[in-house]
Amino acid sequence: MASEKLILSFPKEIVTKPIVYHVVKDFNLEFNILRAEITPNLEGKMLLEIRGKKEKVEECKAFLKKEGVMVREATQEIILDKELCVNCSICMSLCFANALFVNEKTFEIEFNKDKCLLCGICLDGCPVKALKSKI
Secondary structure, three states: EEEEEEEEEEEOOOOOOOOOOHHHHOOOOOOOOEEOOOEEEEEEEEEEEEEHHHHHHHHHHHEEEEHOEEEEOOOEEEEEEOOOOOOOOOHHOOOOOEEEEEOOOOOEEEEEEOOOOOHHHHHOOOOOOEEEEEE
8 A cells, every 4th residue: 555645736726626535536545634725716735645556646646637736745854853952842742743752761852754744833843943854
């Protein structure tokens, strides 16, 4: 089973069209909307994780592009610089995905990139800038 995080950009002309439901209906894929900013008459953006058969994922991406949606893989990555981190846990309190947590043995902040939603809130909250975005 394949799993991909995609960034979808919807031009304002199609932002209100029911396109994403085709992911399940036509391609039999599971999806999870990780982040979305969709406003009628404005460009919309969505961070979407899709899971299913690899060939269906590829067919779905082709369909989205045909419908006018710009599709790109979510290649941004958050990196925790352990040398800069002072383990204040401010980032942890901001992370609603629980990707940042305290290691119970070392009492240091740890980062689980698989849980990360790439929202970037932690980047702005870190007082010592120990969290960085790698694109």
